[in-house]
Amino acid sequence: MxxxxxxxxxxxxxxxxxxxxxxxxxxxxxxxxxxxxxxxxxxxxxxxxxxxxxxxxxxxxxxxxxxxxxxxxxxxxxxxxxxxxxxxxxxxxxxxxxxxxxxxxxxxxxxxxxxxxxxxxxxxxxxxxxxxxxxxxxxxxxxxxxxxxxxxxxxxxxxxxCDLQVETYSMMPFDTKVEYILQQMALTLQKHDFAQAKVLSRKILLKTLQNFAKAEEYKATYLRYLLQINAYEKDYITSVKNSLLLMELPAVKDSADYKDLLISIVYTIILSPYDNYQSDLIHKIKANTVFSKNVSAKIFRLLEIFTTNEIIRWGQLEADYSDLFSQSPMFLENDENTKNLQKRVIEHNLRIISKYYSFIELKRVATLLQLDVADAETHISALVNLGMISGKINRPQGIVKFEKHGVASSGLSANNSEDMNELLNNWVYDIDKLLEEVDSIGHLINKEEMMYGIKQKL
Missing domain, CATH: 1.25.40 (Serine Threonine Protein Phosphatase 5, Tetratricopeptide repeat)
Structure with a gap:
């Protein structure tokens, strides 16, 4: 003994x-x-x-x-x-x-x-x-x-x-722990066990990947693994967030696939469901000169299309970009992304229609969306439930009534409505920051509990 x-x-x-x-x-x-x-x-x-x-x-x-x-x-x-x-x-x-x-x-x-x-x-x-x-x-x-x-x-x-719980090993250097966890993630991703890979990913905090020799290398590897998980879960907005962090790393900027990364960000942001955070990100990406300089004008124009208050014709968009989509792994190897892109076009068009019309015939909406009446009604109902638009459908008369957010319900002015949007944007940012802090605190508590347990055993 x-x-x-x-x-x-x-x-x-x-x-x-x-x-x-x-x-x-x-x-x-x-x-x-x-x-x-x-x-x-x-x-x-x-x-x-x-x-x-x-x-x-x-x-x-x-x-x-x-x-x-x-x-x-x-x-x-x-x-x-x-x-x-x-x-x-x-x-x-x-x-x-x-x-x-x-x-x-x-x-x-x-x-x-x-x-x-x-x-x-x-x-x-x-x-x-x-x-x-x-x-x-x-x-x-x-x-x-x-x-x-x-x-x-x-x-x-x-x-x-994966049987090793290296994050609890008090005598193992931090960078070695990260190396083990990344290798665990690599094996689970290779096995297509994305649920386990996601659990393992939570053992690493991005902000802790600094101040050691291979910090940038490990950070790039970690973000690429996260992108694989995001792609599997179709979590487009998180994928954009991680990609934007990845593109800022010096090693990635000098890599051969840097332009491919920028193109994937453009595709992913237009595939992301609309909300205030997505709207903020797409405008930031559009204003970022890195994209305009390194991405072809035709691909970059997608950002313009999806941020302009005009109806998008799906048939025309598909015809114009079929050659580029056929060359992109995001669409070539995944039909679901193509279906989601069509869905985003419909959602964009409905938001535009709701801005310019107070009353409109359902048949006219269907024509503008290039859908049949039943599908148009389904999409309108879905967006109302999600809170993207506010409206009601009068089925006997075949009329859709759109209400302007913050006007019909509370009588707020347009300026107040803009203030509310800004407030919501700030709220989303604060919530993200709060969740990061909670995650960090949880990690530190777990570390203290492990250290206390080790001392008790010793």
């Missing part, structure tokens, strides 16, 4: 080791030397001499590795970790020494690979639920995951790596 490191050794074996180790190294039979090493290890362990214990255990591991006696090494690692009075740091050093030598077992050799997997599994068993060797357990688990991934067993690789 392991124990805490002693403050002071009962006896100092450093001089004994200085004398004995060179002599034992000269023995022709390494097994004879090993037996004598183990005798010394017991004496040192019973005397609580930690520095000497680390030396002798390291020599035992090196001797077995030098003679390729991996099976005996596996047995001794298990045995020494269970010895009565074995010090925690001595176990940690032993595990670290074994991990350092694992690279000598080649993955290309079937026998050596089998031995490597067995040794890794032994280390994982020894380190299970032991806080003082949690970093070493994570390291060998990643090795094992990589082996299974190379063999094509994605499920096993994902299971092993």
């Amino acid at each position: 392991s124990r805490e490191d002693p403050l002071k050794a009962e006896k100092d074996f450093s001089a004994t080791l200085d004398e004995q180790l060179p002599l034992l190294e000269q023995l022709p039979d390494y097994k004879e030397a090993l037996d004598k090493y183990l005798v010394l290890e017991k004496q040192i362990r019973q005397s609580s001499d930690l520095p000497s214990s680390k030396r002798i255990i390291g020599r035992i591991v090196d001797t077995l590795v030098d003679h390729a006696d991996w099976e005996h090494l596996e047995e001794l690692v298990t045995s020494l970790s269970k010895k009565h009075g074995q010090m925690k740091t001595a176990i940690q050093v032993m595990i670290q020494q074994v991990i350092k030598h694992l690279s000598k077992l080649k993955d290309s050799d079937e026998k050596q690979l089998k031995q490597k997997i067995s040794l890794i599994e032994t280390i994982r068993t020894i380190t299970d639920k032991k806080i003082f060797v949690e970093v070493e357990r994570a390291e060998v688990s990643r090795m094992l995951s990589d082996i299974y991934l190379a063999q094509g067993d994605l499920d096993k690789a994902t299971e092993i790596l």
Whole structure:
């Protein structure tokens, strides 16, 4: 059973080791030397001499590795970790020494690979639920995951790596934690387990990805993973938000796919359902000279089309942009995006109609939308329910009555209506900021609880 490191050794074996180790190294039979090493290890362990214990255990591991006696090494690692009075740091050093030598077992050799997997599994068993060797357990688990991934067993690789709760490891550096979580996300995304990937993504806060060597690289990788999750969930507006953050990173600006990223932002913002936040973003993107300089004029014109108070003819839009849409993965590989684009055109047209008409025949609305009457009625009802427009349908007379927001209901002036829109925009921004702060606080509370739990166990 392991124990805490002693403050002071009962006896100092450093001089004994200085004398004995060179002599034992000269023995022709390494097994004879090993037996004598183990005798010394017991004496040192019973005397609580930690520095000497680390030396002798390291020599035992090196001797077995030098003679390729991996099976005996596996047995001794298990045995020494269970010895009565074995010090925690001595176990940690032993595990670290074994991990350092694992690279000598080649993955290309079937026998050596089998031995490597067995040794890794032994280390994982020894380190299970032991806080003082949690970093070493994570390291060998990643090795094992990589082996299974190379063999094509994605499920096993994902299971092993995602079992690690590295965010709770107090002794692991922050950047290493991020690296592990990103690798976990990569495997779950490769497995198309987007729900698990989203859960893992919440373990990283964007604002914490700074002030370390690979901060920008990890931030770019993290945002690209988020974009994959957003695309799967058809969360267009969040995708735009993450893309705008990604495009500001220096490494991304110099990459070959920078223009593709800008084009995807233009497509994604017009696919986003209309609200005050979407309206604010699309106007900001339209005013950003980066887009006008790097995106073709034809694609950039889409922003103009969707921000102008004019009816959009779906047939004409489809004909004008069919060549570009057929070249874009967003539309070529996803028919749902094309359907959503048509839906956004209808929603845009209904908002324009509601601005210019107080009363209009339902048949006329259907004609302007290039739909039949039933579909036009369905879309009007949907937008009224969503609060995008305010109106009522008189079915017997076949008339649609549109009400201006803030006028019919409360008698507010146009200026007051604009003030309300500004107020709502500020409210949306404040809510986003509040949620970020709540997320950050939750992360810090979780960290404090973990640290408190570790202290209690220690």
